[in-house]
Amino acid sequence: MKTCPENIIHFMDDYLDGDLNPSDEAVLKAHLESCIECRRLYHEQTKTIALVQSASHIQAPSDFVAKTMQRLPKERQRIGVPR
Amino acid sequence: MDALVNKRIKKVLKGDQNAFAELVELYQHQLYQICYRMLGNKHEAEDIAQEAFTRAYVNLHTFDQKRKFSTWLYRIATNLCIDRIRKKKPDYYLDAEVRGTEGLNMYSSIANDDQLPEEELMRMEVQERVQYEISRLPDKYRAAIVLKYIEELPLSEISEILDLPLGTVKTRIHRGREALRKQLSNL
Numbered sequence: 001m002k003t004c005p006e007n008i009i010h011f012m013d014d015y016l017d018g019d020l021n022p023s024d025e026a027v028l029k030a031h032l033e034s035c036i037e038c039r040r041l042y043h044e045q046t047k048t049i050a051l052v053q054s055a056s057h058i059q060a061p062s063d064f065v066a067k068t069m070q071r072l073p074k075e076r077q078r079i080g081v082p083r
Numbered sequence: 084m085d086a087l088v089n090k091r092i093k094k095v096l097k098g099d100q101n102a103f104a105e106l107v108e109l110y111q112h113q114l115y116q117i118c119y120r121m122l123g124n125k126h127e128a129e130d131i132a133q134e135a136f137t138r139a140y141v142n143l144h145t146f147d148q149k150r151k152f153s154t155w156l157y158r159i160a161t162n163l164c165i166d167r168i169r170k171k172k173p174d175y176y177l178d179a180e181v182r183g184t185e186g187l188n189m190y191s192s193i194a195n196d197d198q199l200p201e202e203e204l205m206r207m208e209v210q211e212r213v214q215y216e217i218s219r220l221p222d223k224y225r226a227a228i229v230l231k232y233i234e235e236l237p238l239s240e241i242s243e244i245l246d247l248p249l250g251t252v253k254t255r256i257h258r259g260r261e262a263l264r265k266q267l268s269n270l
Contacts, residue, residue: 013257017238048264052232055213060115061129065107068133072100072140 004031004038012038016045088152095143103143107136110153113234114160120229121164123218131167135160151240158244161226168222209270216266224259231256 011028014020020028032039061067088109094102114135119128138159139146146155198219204212217225230241242252 013253013260016260017253017256019238019253044264044268045260048260048267049232051209051213051267051270052217052228052263055120055210055217055233057112057233058116058119060111060132064111064115064129064132065104067129068107068111068136069100069104071133071137072103073137 004035008035008038012042012045016049085151089148092143092146092148092152095140103140106139106152110156113153114156117157117160117229117234118164120214120217120233121161121222121225122167123214127167131163132160135163138163154240154243157230157234158246161230161244165222165226168225204269212270213267216263219266220259220262224255224262227252227255228259228263 008028008031011020011024015025015028032042088106091102091106095106111132115128115132118132118135119125122128122131135156139156146152199215204215207215217228220228226245227241230236230244231238236244238249238252238256241256242249245252247255
């Protein structure tokens with residue numbers, strides 16, 4: 001079994017973070033072209049990210065602001081009254 | 084945006100509580116979302132998000148207006164979420180590495196114990212399953228993953244929110260992502 005250069009995984013991580021410099025990116029891409037294992041890993045990683053991002057954006061309940069305001073301590077209101 | 088926010092903050096500091104309602108209005112959904120993804124429970128998410136706003140209100144005088152308000156607010160919220168998770172399940176010591184077993188920690192050896200049966204996982208909707216798997220991540224990876232992929236914040240901001248060096252943030256994102264990849268591999 002051939003072993004892939006260790007830095008490829010780091011390059012892949014940085015690339016997925018949007019944080020890889022162009023020359024290392026070229027090294028990564030060349031490796032992915034030639035290595036089916038790393039290519040599979042890369043696809044699984046991007047699929048994972050897509051799945052996490054597909055978790056729909058949820059909204060706070062409609063009475064959230066009112067309930068939050070009710071919960072605030074009242075003191076400051078009094079302290080803040082202009083003298 | 085920052086100028087607008089700071090204007091509201093100044094009003095609140097002068098005693099205008101209504102100006103704080105406008106800040107809550109502005110950040111409620113993002114804050115609630117962070118709490119929900121961290122805690123995996125709507126009731127708790129609401130409670131913690133409200134608590135975060137309350138703390139922000141009480142401590143507003145300590146906020147440095149040269150910085151970003153959202154970063155400060157998210158930091159309060161993620162800390163509260165992490166506290167809540169740790170109180171619920173005393174596994175915070177579990178991610179310490181087991182000596183002599185590189186990369187292996189107590190979490191990885193017990194993680195399977197609280198996993199739902201395969202058939203039940205298969206019945207879940209994709210989004211429900213993703214949320215379930217996020218909530219199985221150790222809290223320190225969870226916060227980084229939520230801020231990076233759900234809130235889509237830049238790494239530098241995540242580092243400020245979590246009060247961690249950039250390198251540590253990256254490591255947590257990478258490990259969290261790797262754990263999720265394995266957990267979601269049968270999807």
